[in-house]
Amino acid sequence: MLAMKPYASTADAAVFDYVIVGAGSAGCLLANRLSRDPGKRVLLIEAGRRDNYPWIHIPVGYLYCIGNPRTDWLYKTEPEAGLNGRSLRYPRGKTLGGCSSINGMIYMRGQSRDYESWAAQTNDREWSWENSLGDFKAHEDHYRLDDGADPATGDNSRFSDMHGRGGEWRIEKQRLKWDILESFAEAAVEAGIPRSTDFNSGDNEGVGYFEVNQKAGWRLNTSKAFLRPVRHRRNLVVWTEAEVETLAIETSADGAKRCTGVSLYHGSAKVTVRATAEVILSAGAIGSPQILQLSGIGPAGLSQAMGIPVEKELPGVGENLQDHLQIRAVFKVKNAKTLNTLASNLVGKARIGLEYVLKRSGPMSMSPSQLGAFTRSDPDRAHANLEYHVQPLSLDAFGEPLHSFPAFTASVCNLNPTSRGHVRIRSRHRGDPPAIAPNYLSTDEDRRIAADSIRQIRSIVSQPALSRYQPVEWKPGIEFQSDGELAKLAGDIANTIFHPVGTARMGATDDAMAVVDSRLRVRGIEGLRVVDASVMPTITSGNTSAPTMMIAEKAARWIIADAQNRA
Template sequence: MTRPDIPSDRFDYIVVGGGSAGCLLANRLSRDPATRVLLLEAGRKDNYPWIHIPVGYLYCIGNPRTDWLFKTEPDAGLNGRSLRYPRGKTLGGCSSINGMIYMRGQARDYDGWAAATGDSAWSWQNSLPDFKAHEDHYRLDKGADPQTGGNSRFSDMHGHGGEWRIEKQRLKWDILESFAEAAVEAGIPRSDDFNSGDNEGVGYFEVNQRSGWRWNTSKAFLRPARNRPNLSVWTECHVEKLALEGKRCTGVVLQRQGRRMEVRAEKEVILSAGAIGSPQILQLSGVGPAELLKRHGIEVAHDLPGVGENLQDHLQIRAVFKVGNAKTLNTLANSLFGKAMIGLEYALKRSGPMSMSPSQLGAFTRSDERQAHANLEYHVQPLSLDAFGEPLHSIPAFTASVCNLNPTSAGTVRIRSGKAVDAPAIAPNYLSTEEDRRIAADSIRQVRRIVSQPALAKYQPEEWKPGLQFQSDEDLAKLAGDIANTIFHPVGTTKMGRADDPLAVVDSRLRVRGIAGLRVVDAGIMPKITSGNTNAPTLMIAEKAAGWIIADARQRG
């Protein structure tokens, strides 16, 4: 939408990126009717039907309508493989194509950020209000179970009445129930809340859905603000670079409707283009490692070595087990009758497989007894396939994917040229440390230990992939490189840190070091990846940043 009463090239704030952080920021900053806000999104509106049907992620990932279609560089840790690297390209960003899992991580993540930045505002205790500020948790609904929603432990940890809806999943599978029992038999406790600061345990993931529909950030934060005359949302706008005057950012240069134009920001430009897009835009604007910029003929506006460094991601290893005497989605969805029943159930009840997130059952545990905290996350599914977007296997099977929550490997995002249309080179450097390779091997062994428990014996599980012939540390680490895949959690490429941190791109209030009038507000600012899925932390970051941006504007008068 474009408001005719707002000058088309001048705003108070320009937010670059209409994804998870950008939608929340646009909502918060435009609450003041005197503040003119422009939200820029390279993709189209989120009116593509498969965005809103939960299982539609299968049709959104790898689809140019909704995905940037990035690929990683050939990776030595993956034995030379490249991976598809989905990033949302539509209003709502990755919240329009992700797994919908609501997961904050662990309290120690945020206390670690506070220590790394020297700013206690990032501690778990001081971040909890920012999580709760936009939550609308189903267990706090009127009439919620008094054993859960009514107790003070739960209400102290969660919010209600906010824009971001959190619900339980609308399906059950016997094979998942048995896996949860097997995990308990293997020593993993049950958990009724993965978001209390300590997520160790096994239980069902909670999801960002409303009544069986995906709840993305466009619906949550832009819809309530759509009639505000001071908010403009421009889609299909490709930002080429930032407009800089000396050491100050004054706006952005973009392509819109076939026309190149500059749009000015009176107060601030806020980059929320994600851990891939934000460092790319900074580098194209002459803000980044001087040597890289010169190599591509870009004038160095500010030498900031950390831009595009410190890329961290969660790498999952998918173990597939054939089963007997069990209903799985493989068998149900591979028949015309089964597909018809799946569609009918969703049409009538908004439940069943079409309401599924990619992963239903979760578990957080330790790879070995030396770990002080849960350092592994399981995503367990009553299905199997070679990769998301590929056909389901024809045999009855389930998948137990496991990832190292705290990888020590780090990679880079670097421009390939001075052209904004050229995708950057994404090099995660997975499994590049001995610790990550050891944990990969240990995690495969732990999956086997859980599956060998009595609770799953009735299904006669047989390891199909990777296969029991792989046993040694060396074999298992190499195997991880052969079969592991990203779980789509890139962070850290514009990390925040202290002034003496050579790789810090932003300060603890997310202002870009050395460039006035510019912040980065997205997952790229994380110094360390969170111990879980990354969408909820990104919204917390945006909530906190919005408060600072508004407070700074008031101070300036």
């Protein structure tokens, strides 16, 4: 299952129609779509290695991939004032499949209002929910449509309107159940949160189990979904361990600028690759602005400070960074089975391993979060603005040991933060990681919502459905009650949920801070697009992997159409 045929090497001619930088959630899908035409030669460049590391494919393996140089860029944020001076580990995938190889596998589109907002900000209805739904469905293969009908109702008419069948991207239900999570869901209903049977219909308010990108108990990453099925295509070339240094920009006699290729290191060899049609940056919300800035495309003052010639001044490159910050509340419990107790000794761990080997189920098939809830931080809000990730376990941070006592964790994040940060290069050298400053909790609104969300967690846990477990708040601590205390505590215990977006955002023609237009073309540079989460003008109300793939599906159609128009 994990074997992969080797791809072509740099011995191939270094001239292609399309050069895609980054083989992550967007890049793998783009490579699949653009190489459908055998007359178009496509190069996909990935800085990391192939995805043949076993822990990538076992769902619980994210514990061994995050913080591992084999699969993670190992970024860290700048010290954050809103986090009381803390610096956070900032995982980003560095392997075929990118972040889809190390993420939480949760399939989540967000809310219809997210896309209506994008359409308004770009003056382009192509980004509306109605016009984006088909791009979600184009690659979707939802388990609830396997037999042509939704098993919950016996009818597929409404569900098939929202979801797809037969695409490359498999969506399955989780292969486990925990009594403590069932009780939390009941408590959420008692607290006024409705049940949800589908988080992806445009309104995700409610409580239910997350659906995951897995196939028969294995992680499905975008490399397996979109590259493996087409590895026989002779016009698709994939280079791994190939790190882009700069974009190649040429200026014509009339002053017009065009991106004609990339300069990169493949191993120790420096290679220049030409693109006759387009270069497409899909290196993510950190990597894409970094490459742009290293190429002299971005804030002019930053380029000049680094001794980089200014090719195009675009002040929005690297700005507008948004992320979901989760506050992890931990509750000790009694009379409950949790992963803390199940995995507390070698016998328990052996049983967990055996269940996965025999059935592909149990804790080793777990995504980081199993139960989800979307609700409002206060009843006056028009839409759900909080997302819960509830887990039958507790630890100080992912990658750290489980606690020795039985407990569950209820993490909550503000879906629509108003804080904005930035990504900026520190030098002109590709090997130096950029400065990443999300500026978490830097606005009064974000701090108020943080305090309100902790109070809401306490309200849910106090409901009768959880009383038999006698939950006791271990973190942050019930002694803290005021807005100021809770906002400070949020800064002490909150962590990223790994959803950076917005650093090369799209916008209308009169938006001076927009980096790309509504069709994702970089302003003032012909032949160059950005297609990844960095183009989102505002963060989606949920996990960001599925929206990134939708963006790539849409972009592929536009790229192909533009090529046909040029022919």
